Amino acid sequence: MSETIGKGANTALRGGRLRITASPAGIDLTALCLRENGKVGSDDDFVFYNQPVSPDSAVRLVDGALAIDLSVVAAGTHRLVVAASVDTGSFGAIPLAVRVTEEGGGSFELPITGLTSETTVQLAEVYRRGGGWKLRNIGQGYATGLAGLATDFGITVDDPGTPAAAVPPTPSPAPPVPAASGHPSAPGDTALPTAGYPPPPGPPGYPPPGGLPPAAAEYPPPTSYSPAAGSGGIAPAGAPAPAASAPGVNFSKGAVTLTKGAPAVLLEKAPMVRLRVAWASGTDYEAYALVVLSSGEVVHVATFPAAGIPANPQFRDLVRHLGDRGRGDVRRGGGQTEEIIEVRPAPEIVAVVPVAYSAINNGTGSFHKYRVTLSIENGADTVTIPADQAKKSSWIFTCVPGIVYNRPDGVLVERLELYSRRFSEHRPAVTLQPDGRVQVRMDKGPVNQFKVDRT
Template sequence: MPETIGKGANTALRGGQLRISAVPSGIDLTVLCLRENGKVGSDADFVFYNQPVSPDSAVRLTAGEITSDLAAVTDDTHRMVVAASVDTATFGAIALSVRITEAGAGVYDLPITGSTAETTVLLAEVYRRAGGWKLRNIGQGYATGLAGLATDFGITVDDEPAPAPAIPMTPGTSTRPPAQRSHPTPPAPGQHVTAGAAQYPAAPAASVGGPAGFADAPGHPPARTGSADPGHPQSSPPGVNFGKGVITLGKDAGPVLLEKAPLVRLRVAWASGTDYEAYALVVLSDGKIVHVATFPAAGIPASPQYGDLVRHLGDRGRGDVQRGGGLTEEIIEVCLAPEIVAVVPVAYSAINNGTGSFRKYRVTLSIESGADSVSIPADQAKKSSWIFTCVPGIVYNRPEGVLIERLELYSRRFSEHRPAVALQPDGRVEVRMDKGPVNQFKADRT
């Protein structure tokens, strides 16, 4: 029969293998392997879903459970603190129970009570005492969340997400904060658009047309490149300058307009040695948002394509991953039929890739339309390994061409939420970080 260990109480362990589980499922468990000074030796001593094995391999996170072989724990680890966290609720609303089983020894139930608005709770600690190991029920909520917990135990999370580039104010430009900004639409006829140009007034969204297929898909015609609305000509308005060749949108650069090809490719690339994921939020002219991704989020199934118009090709061009050489990329192909108003590509770093910032792995979004391309590097990213999501830019489908704007927006630390996007009445698209559904899997199941 399990032994109940009340809050603050402790019991001796035999020093064997432990299995730690929590109910309900969906609770994220983490372990901090601490030195004698109460701090981690390095960021690698933080075991969580994105870094599931401790440096000595004695602590592992598998299928939502923690296992620990106490006999294999290195001498410099004096204490292991087990915590639980949630993204979309608080522990005051969750009936949390914890069970710790030691192979060939005892089973211990730890009641965790008294939580209110906390999103992170310290469950237990396993610590050395008089040459052996002991277990204590901590049962204490952590007011500052997982990021605060990590910081207090010595994890490097002090880098804030980089702010969005400053936007010159002209008529039609939103004054909202960067993370909730509505983004621009195409230029009025006669206005020039080049890298670094000011923003321009909004124009109506494209009207819905019939389906169009991939140019290289059997039995499908090339995608139409103009609006079905006769008020929006399919050819370029007089005076609009298209971007040509290879263009890089750096910090503070304005939008660029490319001539529209039947097939547009969105490439999210990074230095090999890790494994990012890319997905796209497709904005339709009726306001619907379609998620094109190879893995699910809460209430959103994995869907690698949207009809015959958008398809995710997965990893391409992988270099020498073991040696960290070359580049890896994920490609999303888009036929910009009139029903697609915009596409928001997203780079995501929390699937099976350990830790490492967008800056470290030189993440870049490239948009290719025919022979022309626009590149948006994540060159304003901070060094933090705990920022998991980046929206490098937005791609608008306009009668004049493919309009590309640099955003470089980042999620808050430790957030697993996708961005939320919304089509505004004036045809602009609003991007709000951390407001979408939560990514469901912490392992690459593609």
């Protein structure tokens, strides 16, 4: 029978093996192995998704659960702090359930209450006391996220930016709900996502959703310069190079695939985000982007025109269409062809809606046949949205795989996978709503004027 341990309460443990789980799905568990001074001995003492085993092998992350063998914990480890984090949403709206199961003993339920906008929370600590071990329910949230928690306990984080203590808390996204997907059942179907929106635009003169623009030069290319004593922040010739900082913990999650019904993913913001639309070679698709600005204006970035919309492969220095690129044996119908759109997430950009397009002159072939995918590359992270719900129709020309929000707390990627009506050459129409959401309406935009079959 389970025993409930309230916040701040503790109980004695047998000193053997523990299994700690948290639900619902999508929650990342982590553990910090702390010395008597309350800090880690090194970055290796942090167990998380990119570093799943502690140096003494006593703490392991297995299938989303933490397995702890107290009998082999290193003598220098005084206590273990267990935490949970989410990529999207906040714990104030997630029905968090935490259970600790002791081998050969009972199980313990840890109610975690009083959370609001936190995306990371200390769940419990397992600590030495009088030659044995005890378990305590902590239930303390962190508004600064997993990196802030790690930094507080002595972990060095890769490119931490502003110290966690100086970062003002920002509202977290709303709890994740399944994104709209599938084919429109009738003309003019609308996608109005409901998970994790940017804050609504304020009155004139108020900072836009992305925050205030920097006071100095506008968004330089994502080249890393080393500030030194020379002018302009670039080391003068002959100046000694600054010492390289020691590598820290990397919170990158690598490759993530958003399948049908998957919640949105929030990524740490990189200086450059690449939207890559790819397909099996043998036909020709086009990609373009609808860029939603904080003013409500929508800019079309495309290499071909639409009715009333000229071809425009670049929006200032913030969004650029790089054109067709090939991978593999494209000439013989193998490999992949792709188009890339680069985005610098400036404050005035609320969201980018990438669109994949195939008109009649491309020949027959469906999104399903040519395995069309959208990949969002944000630094070391890649989120892929496959068009795996596509019908086998050669006469559906337009797909909106997803939407990319530029938020103050990161880049939010949400799956949509919406399709146009059969034979429709219309672009989608997108509208910025007063609450900061972006509405996508298929077949409601201008007619493409480049590859339409006029026979």
